[in-house]
Amino acid sequence: MRIARPRAGLVAVATAAALILAACGSDEGSEETAAGGGSSGDADATGAEEGSEQSGTVEVTDVQGTVEVPMPAERVMVTDNRVVRAMDEWGVEIVAAPLDIFPGDLSYAQDDSVVNLGNHGEPDLEAVVAADPDLVLTGYRFQDYYGDIQDLVPDAAVVDTTTDEAQPLDEELIRQLELVGQALGHEEDAQAMVEEFQGAIDEAARAYDPEQTVMGLLTSGGDISYVAPVTGRSIGPVFEVLGLTPALEQEGGDSGHGDDISVEAIAEADPDWLVVMDRDAAIAAEGDEYSSAEELIEESEALQNVTAVQEGQIVYLPADFYLTEDMQAYTELFTSMADAMGSAR
Known part of the structure; x- marks a missing residue:
């Protein structure tokens, strides 16, 4: 049988995304939207260690090192398109994102309070300062701006969420999502997504x-x-x-x-x-x-x-x-x- 591809979301994609990306070539969740990080490489990014309740922080480790982030984070900025849909589904509020390169059906796209950083080709880095985030989840198309973002918001916890293409795809996607879930206080939500993902892999492997x-x-x-x-x-x-x-x-x-x-x-x-x-x-x-x-x-x-x-x-x-x-x-x-x-x- 032929599998017809879902077309949902196509109309919602902004014209800006067409110009930009062509050239480069979610309400259940904890009220505690905390901070976290992920990265590429062999680091054990899923091994987040909770800090003391008195300090209100959590430590997560990415390839850049150990990052201490506030728990909960109050002003979250995200630039990685591969984690933003999970955050939206979990009900995580954000203050800034490059909406031009994100799916147009995200709730963030209809939220006027979210600062639009534009795109990775010519991002509005001044808007990063104006957004004043205390947690930044950045990576993938924005990976090259990791250092710039650190310099622009030195008091924020900046975490690289880029996956390592040299590692197996399934392992990296799981590591990445579990890390973001831990950092944002949505471990159970992340685990539910991981289990569905692994189940789909198992079913496809059996069918092939x-x-x-x-x-x-x-x-x-x-x-x-x-x-x-x-x-x-x-x-x-x-x-x-x-x-x-x-x-x-x-x-x-x-x-x-x-x-x-x-x-x-x-x-x-x-x-x-x-x-x-x-x-x-x-x-x-x-x-x-x-x-x-x-x-x-x-x-x-x-x-x-x-x-x-x-x-x-x-x-x-x-x-x-x-x-x-x-x-x-x-x-x-x-x-x-x-x-x-x-x-x-």
């Missing part, structure tokens, strides 16, 4: 037949690009997590935007399954016309004899994946893969 080959593709600007197993953008790490058998043993050179590949090369590899990210779906403004991944792949004359196309064995990432890339997005992807592959067996 390793005798069948898989290829990852990315579409943008009317072109189809190849996503290399393990190292390729978004889809690459899924090969390692689920133990997928690549249809094409070809290393990738561009981990962000995919590598050039002809439809003839895809046809020759003849993958049993295709896993596809439509990059433009997340950043196209309402009313924009563009060639969708479905059109480019399913209507390609050269791909009509490919097993994945013939059998409808194509799994599309959520439409807003390029703006989210978080644990929830991967949970949705793994669930779709489990449903599709389970039905096909």
Whole structure:
């Protein structure tokens, strides 16, 4: 069966996100919104140690070192798109964020009290000072501004939430979310998300037949690009997590935007399954016309004899994946893969 990608959230994505991201290439929760941190590397970022109740602080460790943060934090700023949806779902209030590169359906996007930092290409760093945060969760697209933010708000606890791409995707997403949950006083909420995530991985792994080959593709600007197993953008790490058998043993050179590949090369590899990210779906403004991944792949004359196309064995990432890339997005992807592959067996 063919899994149709959810399109929810596409209309809500701001035009600004289209211009910016194209170029770079939630009410249950504790009232205690505390501070915390996460980072890349081998550090045990999930091992937060609570400070004394008298001090009202908690210590968390990232690769930058040990960070002492207030508990609860009163003014939280976040720049990492991969943790902001969890914070929104947990009911964490924030004072500032780069809303231009966040999903448009966040409650923060409709909150006039949240200072918009713009985008990572040309962020409004003066607004960081005006927002006066006591906790900053920053990373990923804002990783290069870690030092600048420290200098701008020296009294704030600044934590790098960037994941380590050299480590397994599932382990890093779990480490990251557990860390943020501990720092914000939402350990139970984080654990619930982790359990759902791990359950989706287990279901997808059980449904997948390793005798069948898989290829990852990315579409943008009317072109189809190849996503290399393990190292390729978004889809690459899924090969390692689920133990997928690549249809094409070809290393990738561009981990962000995919590598050039002809439809003839895809046809020759003849993958049993295709896993596809439509990059433009997340950043196209309402009313924009563009060639969708479905059109480019399913209507390609050269791909009509490919097993994945013939059998409808194509799994599309959520439409807003390029703006989210978080644990929830991967949970949705793994669930779709489990449903599709389970039905096909």
